[in-house]
Amino acid sequence: MILVTGASGQLGRLVIDSLLERIEASHIIAAVRHPDSVNDLVEKGIQVRQADYSEPESLKTAFAGVEKLLLISSSEVGQRAAQHKNVINAAKAAGVSLIAYTSILKADTSPLILAEEHVATEKLLADSGVPYVLLRNGWYSENYTMGIATTLEYGLVGCAGEGLLSTAARADYAAAAAVVLVQDAQAGKIYELAGDHAFTLSDYAAAITKVSGKKVAYQNVSEAEYAKILVGAGLPEGFAGILANSETGASLGGLYSTSKALSTLIGRPTTPIEDSIKAAL
Known part of the structure; x- marks a missing residue:
């Protein structure tokens, strides 16, 4: 049995879809906070169990009989390490034979503040005694293309220089996770997962211009100014600061990799940014 945590989320659902291409639905468990939100998975023959990262008792019940577990990192920045510890402890108690964890690209050397909780989780895994594999995911292309309507109207602003x-499409990372989960001998491996072709934000603006036919330019500002712009757009101050820091981290090489581990795992090239732009449009 393979259990996917956060199965109602964007990545989790894509992992489920990819697993269904490889194994029978009866071997998949979807762990979610609110089971009623994934009735469509039940209709596909997938077992759904209630689980909340902040409720250890729910995890203990959800993980019963699980062989492999995909720990999709919590979306609650600042609470991740504690929540992940609950998951790891429950998995150990349940006798799970492998935990696959979605970490961040080059976690141990990353300049991004976001990496801190991932590093803490990787240490928790190492100390737990449970066999594990690290899926160090790079940036999703959707991190940028989800805001393409605003970009087309106001232009592209950032501090990544x-x-x-x-980047790669979220579906690419999901497919890689599914491949790792169904393969044997994964314990101890660390996958640095990233898109095949890198680009700057200036390149990204040019790609939008080419695909949409509307001129888009990139304006680089300071980290503080970019955070201020994000707050003005309605983002909470803390989250805006994290996003701005991530862009500064990108300027330092934190989101760049020449690794071809992702395309190797999925057996095809990663999705080009132009294709993600087309999909968003």
Whole structure:
């Protein structure tokens, strides 16, 4: 039995879809906070169990009989390490034979503040005694394309400078997770997962211009100014600061990689940013 945590989320659902291409639905468990939100998975023959990262008792019940577990990192920045510890402890108690964890690209050397909780989780895994594999995911292309309507109207602003971004589509990372989960001998492996072709935000603006036919330019500002712009757009101050820091981290090479581990795992090239732009449009 393979259990996917956060199965109602964007990545989790894509992992489920990819697993269904490889194994029978009866071997998949979807762990979610609110089971009623994934009735469509039940209709596909997938077992759904209630689980909340902040409720250890729910995890203990959800993980019963599970062989492999995909720990999709919590979306609650600042609470991740504690929540992940609950998951790891429950998995150990349940006798799970492998935990696959969605970490961040080059976690141990990353300049991004976001990496801190991932590093803490990787240490928790190492100390737990449970066999594990690290899926160090790079940036999703959707992190940028989800805001393409605003970009087309107001232009592209950021603080990544000429930093290279090795992004890939969320579905690419999901497929890689599914491949790792169904393969044997994965314990101890660390996958640095990133897109095949990197680009700068200036390149990204040019790609939008080419695909949409509307001129888009990139304006680089300071980290503080970019955070201020994000707050003005309605983002909470803390989250805006994290996003701005991530762009600065990109300018330092934190989101760039020449690794081809992702395309190797999925057996095809990663999705080009132009294709993600087309999909968003």
